[in-house]
Amino acid sequence: GENVEQHPSTLSVQEGDSAVIKCTYSDSASNYFPWYKQELGKRPQLIIDIRSNVGEKKDQRIAVTLNKTAKHFSLHITETQPEDSAVYFCAADPPGGNQFYFGTGTSLTVIP
Amino acid sequence: NAGVTQTPKFQVLKTGQSMTLQCAQDMNHNSMYWYRQDPGMGLRLIYYSASEGTTDKGEVPNGYNVSRLNKREFSLRLESAAPSQTSVYFCASSEARLGQPQHFGDGTRLSIL
Numbered sequence: 001g002e003n004v005e006q007h008p009s010t011l012s013v014q015e016g017d018s019a020v021i022k023c024t025y026s027d028s029a030s031n032y033f034p035w036y037k038q039e040l041g042k043r044p045q046l047i048i049d050i051r052s053n054v055g056e057k058k059d060q061r062i063a064v065t066l067n068k069t070a071k072h073f074s075l076h077i078t079e080t081q082p083e084d085s086a087v088y089f090c091a092a093d094p095p096g097g098n099q100f101y102f103g104t105g106t107s108l109t110v111i112p
Numbered sequence: 113n114a115g116v117t118q119t120p121k122f123q124v125l126k127t128g129q130s131m132t133l134q135c136a137q138d139m140n141h142n143s144m145y146w147y148r149q150d151p152g153m154g155l156r157l158i159y160y161s162a163s164e165g166t167t168d169k170g171e172v173p174n175g176y177n178v179s180r181l182n183k184r185e186f187s188l189r190l191e192s193a194a195p196s197q198t199s200v201y202f203c204a205s206s207e208a209r210l211g212q213p214q215h216f217g218d219g220t221r222l223s224i225l
Contacts, residue, residue, distance in 0.1 A: 025133075031211065032210070032212075036216075042218070043202065043217060043218050043219060044216050045216070046213045046214075046215070051211070080222075088154065089154060093167055093210060093211060095211075098162075098168055098170070099157045099160060099170055099171070100214065102154045102155045102156075102158075103154060104153065104154040105154050
């Protein structure tokens, strides 16, 4: 089955700096890659997603890039703010599987 | 439009007790899911229902059963609770099983003593 690895597990940045979280996947057939943000004690919420026919997608300060050849995708947050502090999860959705495969999460802390 | 609603929000059980976690969605989604979230282990799929009338096991189904009551509702049952089932349980739904974002409920925090 699919295997998703996420790095780093923790990340601290100064407010205003950029943050990058990287995920790798094993199943080359995976074609949908969502990113979720989970604030402490809250539900995971979709923040951005990308499909395999697209190399990059942006939404204001958030962007996701996909490298199908290398089988990795990354979340980029620019001009970080304290409210960006949360746990971020990546996932891969292989068409032959029965579920999303989630990474183990990255705890992002933005220091004011 | 409430999205995905889970009840209860908190529950404490004794070992061996049974309990049903309820989940309902009002987005007319076809697929529904139950996950558990434990510290350092991310989200693990317990069971899912790709469409009304079907259910399938996920990664960690042992000790659980599910019922897709209708298109809106998907319940998770613990027949004989064990301390290892102490966790936060999330229900989610999506328009279709493949290639669609999943929308999560607020979660149920369950403690088994």
